[in-house]
Amino acid sequence: MTTPKLYQFALCPFCNKVRAGLEVKGIAFDEVEVSPRSKVELPPMPDDAPRKVPVLEVGEDVVWDSTRILAFLDEAFPDTIRLHPVDADAAARTSEIEAWVDETFIESLPPVLYGTWREAAKASQIIAKHSRFSAAGGMMVKLGGPIVMHAVAKRILARSGRSDAHGWVAENLDHFEQLLGDASFVVGDALSVADVAMQGALTCIRPFPVFERVRERPRLMAWYERVEAMKLRAAA
Ligand SMILES: N[C@@H](CCC(=O)N[C@@H](CS)C(=O)NCC(=O)O)C(=O)O
Numbered sequence: 001m002t003t004p005k006l007y008q009f010a011l012c013p014f015c016n017k018v019r020a021g022l023e024v025k026g027i028a029f030d031e032v033e034v035s036p037r038s039k040v041e042l043p044p045m046p047d048d049a050p051r052k053v054p055v056l057e058v059g060e061d062v063v064w065d066s067t068r069i070l071a072f073l074d075e076a077f078p079d080t081i082r083l084h085p086v087d088a089d090a091a092a093r094t095s096e097i098e099a100w101v102d103e104t105f106i107e108s109l110p111p112v113l114y115g116t117w118r119e120a121a122k123a124s125q126i127i128a129k130h131s132r133f134s135a136a137g138g139m140m141v142k143l144g145g146p147i148v149m150h151a152v153a154k155r156i157l158a159r160s161g162r163s164d165a166h167g168w169v170a171e172n173l174d175h176f177e178q179l180l181g182d183a184s185f186v187v188g189d190a191l192s193v194a195d196v197a198m199q200g201a202l203t204c205i206r207p208f209p210v211f212e213r214v215r216e217r218p219r220l221m222a223w224y225e226r227v228e229a230m231k232l233r234a235a236a
Helices: 012-024 066-074 088-108 110-114 117-130 135-159 165-180 193-205 209-215 220-236
Strands: 003-007 029-034 055-058 061-062
Touching: 003 012, 012 088, 012 193, 012 220, 029 110, 029 117, 055 066, 055 110, 061 066, 066 088, 066 193, 088 193, 110 117, 110 135, 110 165, 110 193, 117 135, 135 165, 165 209, 165 220, 193 209, 193 220, 209 220
Parallel strands: 003 029
Antiparallel strands: 003 055, 055 061
8 A cells, every 4th residue: 555645734733633543543654745825735636625634645545624534544444543433322422522622622723823923933933844845935834824824813812702812722621621531531441533633633732832731731641641652652
């Protein structure tokens, strides 16, 4: 089989969610950083497919949408750790939490990735590290992207009716911590797509000041590291 290719933006939480899935499964992959405006790097896709990342290409298969990609991985790589429980109740619970991560938690992230100029500068550095765009194109992505995203982040925060971006993330962390309780994983006693979605999204904010809000919660941090250790073991 050819090496899977993940088409991504380095700082897209949905892409980090898929990366976490690939990593816990120990699936080696190549990453292609996509230009945010033109998205010229994307592979050919049907007309009705959204021109969004993440997109995963595995041989002839081109799959888009993080939720669909993680489901596809369980089918396409049956010898790897399964992310979707076989038990119907557990499966429903994991999907519910995955949807909460996608719709509620990830919504609160742009204001802590780009909300202050310090954060936007950090974002720019990370994007630069992943990009292999031409000098002019690269400059547009490194500087233009974070400037545009700074404005978007401000709009998202205003729309939420809040003024404290880090406080918003902290509220969401409270919710996830309650779901986790004292358990090792968020649903049942095995890793699932619910853990992968949240841990991937958190990995996206790890280099940013807001990650302090995770570090200051021992139970949450222990869970984060538990999933991280599974990635390292799968890679070994
Ligand atoms: N539901 C999709 C959401 C993907 C998504 O919103 N991706 C954003 C980046 S975080 C994107 O590609 N935006 C580009 C655009 O809308 O032009 C998923 O789970 O993959």
